[in-house]
Amino acid sequence: MGDLHLRLNQTQRVRLEAALHELQALAPAAAAVTFADNIPVNPEDTILKGHGTSDQDGEVVATVCGVVERVQNLVCVRTLRARYKPQKGDIIIGRVSEIASKRWRLETNFSQGAVLMLSSMNLPDGIQAEVCHIQHDGSLDLQPRSQKYGKLQRGQLLTVPAYLVKRRKQHFHHLEQYDADLILGCNGFVWVGEHAVVDEETNSNEDQHKLSMEVEAFTPLETRRHICRLANAVRVLSALGFTLTVELIIQTAEAGLSSDVEINNMLGAEFYVQTAEREAKRRADLSRRMNGPR
Amino acid sequence: LISGDLNLDSTLPSKLPPPPVFRSSAAPPPQGSPASRRARDDTMVGLSEGEKHFIRGGIAQDLRADGRRRLQFRALTVETGIIPQANGSARVRMGATEVIASVKAELGKPTILHPDKGKVSIYVDCSPTAAPMFEGRGSEELSAELSVGLQRCLLGGKSGAGAAIDLSSLIVVEGKACWDLYIDGLVVSSDGNLLDALAAAIKVALSDTGIPKVNVSLNNETDGEPEVDISDEEFLQFDTSGVPVIITLTKVGKHYIVDATSEEESQMSSAVSVSVNSHGQICGLTKRGGAGLDPSVIFDMISVAKNVSQRFYTLLESAFAAAEAVADE
Numbered sequence: 001m002g003d004l005h006l007r008l009n010q011t012q013r014v015r016l017e018a019a020l021h022e023l024q025a026l027a028p029a030a031a032a033v034t035f036a037d038n039i040p041v042n043p044e045d046t047i048l049k050g051h052g053t054s055d056q057d058g059e060v061v062a063t064v065c066g067v068v069e070r071v072q073n074l075v076c077v078r079t080l081r082a083r084y085k086p087q088k089g090d091i092i093i094g095r096v097s098e099i100a101s102k103r104w105r106l107e108t109n110f111s112q113g114a115v116l117m118l119s120s121m122n123l124p125d126g127i128q129a130e131v132c133h134i135q136h137d138g139s140l141d142l143q144p145r146s147q148k149y150g151k152l153q154r155g156q157l158l159t160v161p162a163y164l165v166k167r168r169k170q171h172f173h174h175l176e177q178y179d180a181d182l183i184l185g186c187n188g189f190v191w192v193g194e195h196a197v198v199d200e201e202t203n204s205n206e207d208q209h210k211l212s213m214e215v216e217a218f219t220p221l222e223t224r225r226h227i228c229r230l231a232n233a234v235r236v237l238s239a240l241g242f243t244l245t246v247e248l249i250i251q252t253a254e255a256g257l258s259s260d261v262e263i264n265n266m267l268g269a270e271f272y273v274q275t276a277e278r279e280a281k282r283r284a285d286l287s288r289r290m291n292g293p294r
Numbered sequence: 295l296i297s298g299d300l301n302l303d304s305t306l307p308s309k310l311p312p313p314p315v316f317r318s319s320a321a322p323p324p325q326g327s328p329a330s331r332r333a334r335d336d337t338m339v340g341l342s343e344g345e346k347h348f349i350r351g352g353i354a355q356d357l358r359a360d361g362r363r364r365l366q367f368r369a370l371t372v373e374t375g376i377i378p379q380a381n382g383s384a385r386v387r388m389g390a391t392e393v394i395a396s397v398k399a400e401l402g403k404p405t406i407l408h409p410d411k412g413k414v415s416i417y418v419d420c421s422p423t424a425a426p427m428f429e430g431r432g433s434e435e436l437s438a439e440l441s442v443g444l445q446r447c448l449l450g451g452k453s454g455a456g457a458a459i460d461l462s463s464l465i466v467v468e469g470k471a472c473w474d475l476y477i478d479g480l481v482v483s484s485d486g487n488l489l490d491a492l493a494a495a496i497k498v499a500l501s502d503t504g505i506p507k508v509n510v511s512l513n514n515e516t517d518g519e520p521e522v523d524i525s526d527e528e529f530l531q532f533d534t535s536g537v538p539v540i541i542t543l544t545k546v547g548k549h550y551i552v553d554a555t556s557e558e559e560s561q562m563s564s565a566v567s568v569s570v571n572s573h574g575q576i577c578g579l580t581k582r583g584g585a586g587l588d589p590s591v592i593f594d595m596i597s598v599a600k601n602v603s604q605r606f607y608t609l610l611e612s613a614f615a616a617a618e619a620v621a622d623e
Contacts, residue, residue, distance in 0.1 A: 007371055007616050095342070153344035154351075156359045193348070218351030228352075228361040235360070263361025267369060 006269040019276040026283045033062040039075060050076025084109040084162040084187035091171040093157065093185035094142070106142065109162060109187045116142045154219055155181070155193015156231055160238035162188035166245075173246050178226035184244055192231045194219045225263065229253045232266040236275050248279075341557060349561050353546045359557070360389075365602055367553045370494075372613040374502040375621055382503025382532075384617075386495040388553060390485035395477065395495035397503045401522060402474035404465065412464020412472040414457070416444045418479040418492060425484055433481075436488075443489050444479070444496065447540055447569035447578035458537045458577060459500070467510055471522055486556040489567055493540035494610055500537055501614065504529030538569040538577040539606055541599040545587070550595060552602055566595050570603035 008016060033039060039060040041047050049055060052064040053075055062068070066079040086092070086108075094106030094114055105113040165184045173182040174195055183191040219227070233252035237244055252275055256266045265271060341349070352358045362368070368389035377383035380396040404411060418440040420433035428436075448458045464473040477499070479492045507528035511521045544554040544565045551558065559565075564583030571577050576596060581587070587595075 007369075007613070151344070152342065154348050156345060156348055193344070218354060219348065221355050221357065224352060224355060224357050228357060228359065231359065232361055263357070264363070264366060266361065 006272060008269050008273070012269055012273050016273045016276055019273070019280040022280040023276070023283065026280070026287055031068040032066070033068055033077060034065045035063050037062045039068055039077075041075060046073055048074040050074050052077030052079060078163070080163055081161065082163075083111050086110055086114075086187070087167070090167065090186040091183075092142075092187040093152070093183060093189035093191055094187070095157070095189075109159070109189065114142050152183075152191055152193060153196055155191055155227060158190045158192065158231060158234050158238075160188045160190060160234065160244065162186070164188065164238055164241070164244050165190070166243055168245075170246075175226075175230075175246075175250065178230065179220075179223045180227050180230060182230060182246060182249065184246070190234050190244065192227050192234065194223055194227065226253075228263045229256060229266070232256070232263060236266060236272060240272065240276055240279070242279055251278075341560060345557070346561055349558055350547050353549050353551055353558070353561075356549075358551070359555075362553075364549055364551045365598070367606065367609060368555075370609050370613050372494075372498055372610070372617040373620075374498060374614070374617045380499075381505060382499045382501070384495050384498035384502055385482075386491050386498065388487060388491050388494075389555065390483060391487055391491050392481075392483040393488065393491045393495045394480045394482060395492065395499040396480075397496075397499050398476045398478070399503070399505050400474045400476065401466070401471055401508075401524075404469060404472040408461075409469035410465055411461040412474065414449060414459055414461065414464075414475040414477065416448060416477045416479070416496070417441050418444065418481070420481040420484070423483070424481050428481075428484075440479070440481075440489060440492060443540075443567060443580050444492060446580060447493065447538060447567075448496070458571070460533060460536065463533065464505075466508055466522065471510070473505060484556065486554045486559045487542060487552075490540050490542050490553065493538070493569065494606075497534060497537045497539060498610070498614055498617075500532055500534045503532045505532060506530075536571055538571040539603055539610065540567050540569045540578075541603050541606060542567040543595045543599055545583075545585075550598070566592065566599075568596055568599035568603075570600055572607055574600050574604065576600070 031039070039053060039062055041060050047060060049060060050069075052062060052066060054061050054063045060075060062077050064077055064079045065081075066077040069076055069078050084092075092108055092114075094108040094116075096104050097107040097113065098105035104116045106116055108114045165186055165188055167186055168184075171184050171186070173184075174180075175182055179195050181191065181193050181195050185191070218224075230249060230253050233249050233256065234244060237248060237252060242248065255261075255274070255278060256263070256271065259274075261271055349359060353364060356363050358364070360368075368391075369387075371387045373385040375383060376385050376394065377396045379398075381399045383394065383396040385392065385394045402413060404413070418437050420428040420437050420440075422429040422433070427433075459475070464475065466472055477496055479495065481488055481492075507525040507530055509523040509525065511523070541552060542554070542565055543550040543552060544559060544562045546554075546558060546561045546563065550566075554562065554565075562583060563585040564581060564587055566587070567578075567580040567582070568576060569578040579596070581592075
């Protein structure tokens with residue numbers, strides 16, 4: 001909770017602590033370690049030591065802060081505050097940091113730049129994001145797979161810790177009720193923007209021309225309200241350290257809307273506390289339903 | 295998203311990461327600090343055209359990216375007494391911007407020209423933790439700009455006349471001993487609106503400052519040099535009611551905003567920093583940015599800044615009161 005610099009009054013502090021405590025109680029017993037902590041292992045098993053672990057006098061010791069993960073014999077520590085670790089097939093969002101004649105270099109919150117070959121782009125078209133294709137000598141090659149991928153227009157980019165975005169089937173979300181697009185990049189970049197129509201038959205030149213003509217035509221105010229609401233929902237959730245899913249983001253945005261919280265006040269202390277309480281309640285209900293029938 | 299627009303627009307020399315191949319073809323940025331400042335801001339943020347458009351649109355429609363209106367501030371939090379070695383210190387957070395100010399008082403000798411006045415110096419440093427480009431000498435330009443801005447607003451003329459801090463209250467023995475105040479600002483994390491945050495932090499740090507009480511005994515044996523005995527227990531509070539706050543109005547498109555984030559600052563055409571004291575009087579005025587402003591717009595901005603400053607004072611006071619309450623617990 002180090003990120004939360006809120007001015008809470010006494011009751012708010014108590015409520016937030018209670019909610020966080022409840023959440024902790026509900027969380028599956030994930031073993032959090034700091035560095036130099038022992039990781040308990042069964043000495044009879046053969047243990048493979050993975051990332052973030054080290055052998056110290058016959059005991060397995062964590063070398064980073066994080067959560068212990070075990071896959072069969074492999075024990076490793078997944079850090080929370082680390083840079084993004086790419087996997088093949090991830091959908092990510094990047095920011096162009098360098099333009100060369102044949103390729104673009106993208107900043108993707110990975111320890112190295114990612115490379116997007118221009119030969120693989122259908123230039124320039126509607127929307128967003130690329131697929132991480134090959135990892136090869138540590139650098140990242142990206143490939144936009146279809147017309148769906150490409151340049152993002154009209155919206156805002158938020159950065160959250162990468163571990164808050166889980167790999168899912170669906171990363172592109174068109175929220176029809178808001179006329180907005182929400183893209184959760186696996187690298188922790190989240191895009192909230194005006195919905196862009198993907199036209200398979202995009203005539204690139206005409207499109208480009210149209211854009212420059214439209215410069216003064218801004219996003220409609222109603223859509224912008226929704227975009228800002230969604231963006232603030234993402235900000236609140238990531239500051240509280242909740243995994244970002246579309247459902248949760250919409251729910252949080254709706255909660256702000258229904259309780260008549262002004263968009264700006266969604267970043268205020270009261271809304272943080274309410275969000276934490278709501279999430280605690282939701283998870284409590286969920287676990288009760290899971291355990292209930294028994 | 296891909297921010298690269300391949301059409302080279304030579305009217306915008308401050309295009310974000312200028313690819314080396316193109317650099318020769320782009321017009322060299324005009325000399326002078328405002329233009330180079332904008333160029334640096336742009337590289338710092340590196341927004342794509344779509345985002346820039348979105349930000350400009352948001353400001354035009356009075357709904358900014360984080361849901362604020364044009365004249366709304368970000369959440370403000372204050373902590374006092376964070377540096378035990380200093381006589382007074384404060385940390386101010388405005389959104390993701392975080393600055394620290396410390397006040398250190400040392401006994402010194404007044405200058406011959408002004409034997410009845412103490413000395414105050416203000417310096418600002420930008421920590422490399424705020425942004426990678428502050429590493430090494432990278433922060434010098436910005437630090438100097440911020441220091442000068444604060445000195446102008448708080449220190450008055452060379453003689454010390456017209457300073458926000460009453461320099462004659464710093465005198466211990468006229469012509470012999472005075473307090474030297476060293477005010478240091480540190481930018482810990484930078485997300486725009488640094489000048490306002492620093493001025494607020496300095497104001498709070500000065501309110502937090504206690505200057506030790508001194509007992510002076512004139513001794514003939516030491517050639518009339520006064521012997522000064524500094525008390526460890528008794529402190530004198532400082533009168534900070536005259537210390538102004540700074541309100542920066544950043545002009546983007548046709549409108550101006552307060553408390554701009556660094557994304558918004560990258561879109562600015564000019565920025566006017568107005569320092570206003572608690573009586574609503576204007577203490578200083580600085581303009582940045584190469585684009586010109588109509589005089590009537592400046593008058594308009596000043597009156598807006600004056601109104602906004604009263605709201606900012608209320609915000610700052612309630613934040614300060616909360617900080618004091620926490621410190622007392």
